[in-house]
Amino acid sequence: MVDKTLCCSGTEEASEEELLCRLDEVIEEYKDKPGSLIPVLQLAQAIFGYLPESALKRVALGLDKSYSEVAGVVSFYAFFSTNPKGRQTIRVCMGTACYVRGGKQLLEALKDKLKIEVGESTPDRELSLEVARCFGACGLAPTMSIGEEVYKRVRPAKVGEIIDEYYKKHVSAKGEAV
Amino acid sequence: MVKLTIDNEVVEVAEGTTILAAARRAGIRIPTLCYLEDVQAIGACRVCMVEVEGARSLVASCVAPVSEGMVVHTNSKKARAARKMVVELILSDHTGDCQVCDRNDDCELQALASDLGIRDISYPGEKSKRIVDDSTPALVRDTAKCVLCRRCITVCADTQSVGGIFPQGRGFATVIGPAFAGDLDDIVCVQCGQCAAVCPVGAISERDHVQEVWGALDDPTKTVVVQTAPAIRAALGECFGLEPGTLVTGRMVTALRRLGFDAVFDTNFAADLTIMEEGHELLTRLKEALTGEGDVALPMFTSCSPGWIKYIEYFYPDMLDNLSTCKSPQQMFGAIAKTYYAQKIGKKPEDMIVVSIMPCTAKKYEAQRPEMRDSGVQDVDYVLTTRELGRMITEAGIDFVNLPDGKQDSPIGLGSGAADIFANTGGVMEAALRTAWEVVTGRELPFDNLHVTPVAGLDGIKEASATFTDCQPEWSFLEGVTAKVAVAHGLGNARELIEKIRAGEAAYHFIEIMTCPGGCIGGGGQPRMTTDAIRKKRIEAIYKEDEGKTLRKSHMNPEITQVYEEFLGAPLGELSHKLLHTKYTPRTKV
Ligand code: SF4
Ligand code: SF4
Ligand code: SF4
Ligand code: FES
Ligand code: FES
Secondary structure, three states: OOOOOOOOOOOOOOOHHHHHHHHHHHHHHHOOOOOOHHHHHHHHHHHHOOOOHHHHHHHHHHHOOOHHHHHHHHHHOOOOOOOOOOOEEEEEEOOHHHHHHHHHHHHHHHHHHHOOOOOOEOOOOOEEEEEEOOOOOHHHOOOEEEOOEEEOOOOHHHHHHHHHHHHHHHOOOOOOOO | OEEEEEOOEEEEEOOOOEHHHHHHHOOOOOOOOOOEOOOEOOOOOOOOEEEEOOOOOOEEOOOOEOOOOOEEEOOOHHHHHHHHHHHHHHHHOOOOOHHHOOOOOOOHHHHHHHHOOOOOOOOOOOOOOOOEEOOOOOEEEEHHHOOOOOHHHHHHHHHOOOOOOEEEOOHHHOEEEOHHHOOHHHOOOOOOOHHHHHOOOOOEEEOOOHHHHHHHHOOOOOEEEEEEOHHHHHOHHHHHOOOOOOOOHHHHHHHHHHHOOOEEOOHHHHHHHHHHHHHHHHHHHHHHHHOOOOOOOOOEEOOOOHHHHHHHHHHOHHHHHHEOOEOOHHHHHHHHHHHHHHHHOOOOHHHEEEEEEEOOOHHHHHHOOOOOOOOOOOOOOEEEEHHHHHHHHHHOOOOHHHOOOOOOOOOOOOOOHHHHHHHOOOHHHHHHHHHHHHHHHOOOOOOHHHOOHHHOOOOOEEEEEEEOOOOOHHHHHHOOOEEEEEEEEOHHHHHHHHHHHHOOOOOOOEEEEEOOOOOHHHOOOOOOOOOHHHHHHHHHHHHHHHHOOOOOOHHHOHHHHHHHHHHHOOOOOHHHHHHHEOOOOOOOOO
């Protein structure tokens, strides 16, 4: 749909400038169509993996919309994210069983350890934090997962250890966690 | 016509009328909250619900049109209960202490709760997160008091064409505000305060500088002088229950003296000075354009309205050369007060405090722009809105309504009628033409009673033209030239006009832009609520003030002649350039 050879290199790790350049092509294509804001934002999110401020401002300028209006739309729909995704996602179960058996405390402990909120990722972009519905392991509540791996009966006090373990295993160069 | 029954009264109204309007016509009051005359009817809050016989549910009367034979009950048990529930729900998520809120006594939510007889809040629920935004010099937002009526959104996006405020987030966490529930300072807000002017509660208001002004008045080492904008005299009375459109010039002066100001001057003096500078600037631009001498930008835009200045800096930075380089009257006054007047009374600029009373919140922003320090210190120290002055007078226990008339001090306190009309949309244009025409032709402006009626009134965009004939020798290059002028008020209208010019669909020599609908009389700092009916009354009062004077042209003002003779030299002279003219800053619109 968009001719990528126009001005973008198309390499794996594109720079922000290159990504913005791709976004400009999208905007160019959509700018005179009515109701284009949401599709353009979806494409922008596909290009960047999330919606950084620079992209949102570019969209606002390109479509001649106010930045506050664009921000309002982005913050209304749950499928838009203004935070970059980590390489792996931590999901904390907020299903009924887990919730009543300490899911909330578990989540708090994770937020504390990683120093991020739900929907955000660590500054090194390694881990994102999300909440999820029942994992089907209610008997072993509370549960959480990192990537594919599910952790059961997690005591909030153990969270630090789990994260440090993860970092040792996957990000050995860094050793210590955030 | 449509016939219907409201509370057993038969009412006949035009087709398309809303139930609310029909009821009002019949003298029946239906409570409302999000609805605002001349601004919006969106059916958002559901406070105005009424029962319509045969309808499945209650209807929002501010949007529902009447129909033939309709039977409406505004006060049925069901309607009363529903309304009460809506207001109770709003109150359950409202954090504010009426006693210390600047809207105490002037708050639509407070009035609503009282009118509906609410005595306790039966939904003790979770409260939304509170965000207090005091990032700008002009305004303060407090989301804990917001009732989500969306009036500010409509005014900012539609009337002002800025779009600074939109709903952010969703559901219970929704915040009405700038991008990502951030600060006004981070977006393109021009600080016009039109949002504050329509907010029914204390969720957006001017940033209060009353304490700072009391502090200055209490400081014996400072000489504190005050200027009042033309629009104050036609609106201040409303703070004390006087009819809109009551002229209170004399009482205002007395009140300011009693508050303790060392001298009471008038922004009108500086408005006349603006006409001298801006009129000559226009004629110089015309000369250069017509004789091909220089490369000048036309049309020239007026530059009195700081919200407009910020707007053009954000949205049309490529047109900044078209802006008159003249400072606004407020800033001309500040610069003259701290130089010419300070020298006269043997004071240093730093020992003087200049306070402005303005109908405008953007003037608070303007006063602290870095360009506005040509006396060596900040030229205007504090800006109070009409509302703040009202509060200060009340605080001082002054019985405003019964005050005797006072008179402004000299030498920078006299203004012509041309200066008075700066308050109205079309007024700066008229004032400029009264002077420019006379300079060029040696004759009076050929309009009835000097009023340029085609550019007066509340139409959004207005235009006029006049052909110069029998010019004075030095202006002979204007002979036979038809000067075309336009006037827009409200930034949405300004944008429309500019887009037309950019598309080549219209061309003018001189354009007046005022940020606020109706001009300064409808400013963001004026007593609330400013409806079109009230705008018209204030406009009329201002024209009356002008017509009541023998001095009706800026160039005839003897204090203006004096300041040029004693201090400035000539319009557009070296000292004028230093003190009375300025530069602008291109900005980006996101
Ligand atoms: S906004 Fe109105 S109801 Fe709320 S605290 Fe202020 S005066 Fe009271
Ligand atoms: S001050 Fe004016 S520009 Fe700023 S948010 Fe309010 S209405 Fe919009
Ligand atoms: S800030 Fe005021 S005008 Fe805006 S939505 Fe809230 S209550 Fe209404
Ligand atoms: S509720 Fe958490 S696994 Fe089912
Ligand atoms: S006043 Fe009618 S819905 Fe708000």
